[in-house]
Amino acid sequence: MKIHEYQAKELLAAAGAAIPRHVIVSTPEEAERAWDQLGGPVVLKAQVHAGGRGQGQLKGYPDKLGGVKFVASRDKVRPIAQAMLSHPLVTKQTGPDGQPVRKVMVQADAEPDREFYLGMVLDRSAGVPVMMASAAGGMDIEEVAARTPEKILKVAVDPVAGLQPFQARRLAYELGLSGEQADQAVGIMAALAKVFLDKDASLAEINPLAITKKGQVVALDAKIDFDDNALFRHKDIEALRDVGEEDPAELRAAKAGLNFISLTGNIGCLVNGAGLAMSTMDIIKYHGGYPANFLDVGGGVSPEGAIEAFRIILSDPKVKGILVNIFGGIAKCDLIAEALVQAGREVGFRVPVVVRLEGTNVDKAREILAAARNELPMIQTATNLTEAAQKVVAAAK
Numbered sequence: 001m002k003i004h005e006y007q008a009k010e011l012l013a014a015a016g017a018a019i020p021r022h023v024i025v026s027t028p029e030e031a032e033r034a035w036d037q038l039g040g041p042v043v044l045k046a047q048v049h050a051g052g053r054g055q056g057q058l059k060g061y062p063d064k065l066g067g068v069k070f071v072a073s074r075d076k077v078r079p080i081a082q083a084m085l086s087h088p089l090v091t092k093q094t095g096p097d098g099q100p101v102r103k104v105m106v107q108a109d110a111e112p113d114r115e116f117y118l119g120m121v122l123d124r125s126a127g128v129p130v131m132m133a134s135a136a137g138g139m140d141i142e143e144v145a146a147r148t149p150e151k152i153l154k155v156a157v158d159p160v161a162g163l164q165p166f167q168a169r170r171l172a173y174e175l176g177l178s179g180e181q182a183d184q185a186v187g188i189m190a191a192l193a194k195v196f197l198d199k200d201a202s203l204a205e206i207n208p209l210a211i212t213k214k215g216q217v218v219a220l221d222a223k224i225d226f227d228d229n230a231l232f233r234h235k236d237i238e239a240l241r242d243v244g245e246e247d248p249a250e251l252r253a254a255k256a257g258l259n260f261i262s263l264t265g266n267i268g269c270l271v272n273g274a275g276l277a278m279s280t281m282d283i284i285k286y287h288g289g290y291p292a293n294f295l296d297v298g299g300g301v302s303p304e305g306a307i308e309a310f311r312i313i314l315s316d317p318k319v320k321g322i323l324v325n326i327f328g329g330i331a332k333c334d335l336i337a338e339a340l341v342q343a344g345r346e347v348g349f350r351v352p353v354v355v356r357l358e359g360t361n362v363d364k365a366r367e368i369l370a371a372a373r374n375e376l377p378m379i380q381t382a383t384n385l386t387e388a389a390q391k392v393v394a395a396a397k
Contacts, residue, residue, distance in 0.1 A: 121202070126156060287393045322353045
């Protein structure tokens with residue numbers, strides 16, 4: 001689960017981190033009042049669940065304007081806020097249609113002098129959380145990590161004991177900080193680690209962590225993602241969810257108990273089992289196709305689940321074909337075939353549906369699908385996964 005920048009900053013501030021003063025607004029008039037409250041100059045920051053806002057572009061806006069803008073005079077606040085709130089923001093992470101901006105952070109100018117990167121993530125190879133820091137912070141941190149990874153400092157954090165003071169001090173000194181600035185940076189590192197561990201985060205970043213011209217160390221930006229599977233332990237975090245920022249199809253699937261992720265291709269996938277779903281997407285790609293989604297319907301495919309799954313897949317206008325790849329174990333193949341036929345009758349297949357079934361009662365299942373061929377001509381069968389992938393890729397083209 002993702003949250004907005006302002007929400008992440010408030011969590012960090014509650015844990016002891018220093019953040020700039022800010023006001024959240026949803027209208028241009030509120031932005032002007034925020035200027036008066038903060039005293040200006042300010043930075044306007046579009047609040048969307050996407051990175052690269054500063055390098056983005058407001059779609060349809062005639063001038064070059066992204067999601068982060070320094071404003072030095074009061075008379076510019078209203079028109080810039082109006083532009084942000086009335087045009088989708090397009091970044092490398094949003095896709096070409098962009099993301100609507102419903103809230104804008106009006107942040108007091110902290111006058112940054114130096115910028116650093118600070119982040120925390122789970123190192124899956126080591127099996128422990130890792131705090132990362134770099135003196136090369138800012139918008140191009142991804143380039144730094146890719147081209148000069150030696151500039152990224154790392155320290156393993158015990159998930160029970162947490163970040164130790166000596167570890168934070170070592171990172172601060174290796175960043176070139178000393179004295180009071182090192183102490184302030186240590187405090188922010190401790191806050192970041194506390195939020196990450198206590199709230200079951202999967203990613204926590206401060207980029208940039210800045211030293212202001214007055215010598216203060218503050219978190220200028222923040223991003224925190226949370227493990228969905230742990231939200232039952234954190235009702236306060238779950239309450240921060242902004243469903244307006246999430247994919248409607250993914251929300252609909254979650255309510256139906258389906259594991260669904262939207263992708264950009266044109267071949268829908270309906271599979272039981274996460275590993276089989278990944279293999280299915282791989283073989284579609286291998287044969288020249290592009291998956292439109294990841295969809296794991298689970299071990300037991302019920303008629304109701306199959307019907308909802310097809311409805312979600314077919315709600316995507318890009319889908320030109322569907323590959324159903326089911327291994328009948330817990331749910332027998334003949335029951336799955338009956339569920340597919342019922343789904344076809346209720347939903348109405350408008351694109352070719354290639355079905356590959358394997359497992360218990362597979363011969364009976366194939367008889368059921370063959371008997372439904374006249375009624376549901378869009379259904380095609382395949383005896384193995386390679387054949388199924390080739391058929392659906394050809395059909396989608």
